[in-house]
Amino acid sequence: MAEAQGSTSGPVTAADVDYAVRLALTALREADSADWSVKAGSLEWDCWETVEHLTDDLFSYAVQLSPADPPPATHVPFAWSRKRPGGPANAVFADREAGPAGLLQVLDAGGGLLSAIVRTTPSTVRAHHIFGAADPEGFAAMGVVETLVHTHDVAEGLGMDWTPPACLCDRVLARLFPDAPTDTDRWPTLLWATGRAELPGRPRLAKWRWDGTPRADRRP
Template identity: 60%
Template structure:
């Protein structure tokens, strides 16, 4: 048996609106996501639609893994691209499906799919820990710094796990602090709601209505670095 060094005890960022998102936040979110997906019944049908989106549960988890790895890749070059994505060859496996370069081997089953998600998340966490704070890289919704790409990674993880959890009938209620910090970094146009940060994040991404706030039919986030964070 090979002895393993104890893992560092990383704590999430302080649970307040002003704290920026951190790599520890994303590490926590990916770990919670993996734990949730592993709790799916052995006979779960991963071909079921993922909530209200047009993809099935398997393709949605692949898309999430692809997002996480792609965001890490954007920060990786010595001179990150300012007007395009890093030019990986991507493909759509079905009409209307995600345009991706990360796919899980179906023969590995759901356990393998979750490992692909964990691996992509770990690479994004590692890149965020090492990228210089002044780094800027392209996203269609603004040039982001490492904290911006962390926030986008958090958003993708939180809301797509909501989609997949709906499709598989699993519980998913992420920590409020993760949701607050994601909202604060990416949605300066969204005022806090009395329903709480998680319902507000779902509303901000067009997934639910709130009292007095009909469900959004169009929405976007803002990746650009702002003077207020």
């Protein structure tokens, strides 16, 4: 775990997924008695829905990589649905009767699935994503970004402080956002790159996307 916690260079790994999810769980467990039906930051979803969506992201990245022959141009056809109009379209939902503790256990399971698949999938594998066909490292980086920024959304909704380590932000910025500034604080830069904040001299982005393709696959 030392690389996940301290290094600002090197690839994004399954250990980074584990680390990001552990950090999120530790923070969100402090809000067990909070009202999870409030809006999650600037999103149209509430805090419960946002954690379900995050879990669904981690699950979907894992299952996209896991077939012996991943589909090159489409998602693995799990059935996605919405609990309400405007809510997130998920294949994974948590049992409301289990409360926030159960919701976070579902998140924990989703993180475990993704880290296990990333850890055991050859680096030569490519799987479809709308932001570029990615390798296991790319899906790990996506999972870390989803975890960090959606925990930010939920923490903002619940009135909590949330600042993940700069080293973790730096590695996912380098992997997924090659055009992001490199001379700014890492966490604010990740929030800027995902349309959640301004940076000095850089307005908040109305549209954003990452590039999940491996560097070796990118056209010059």
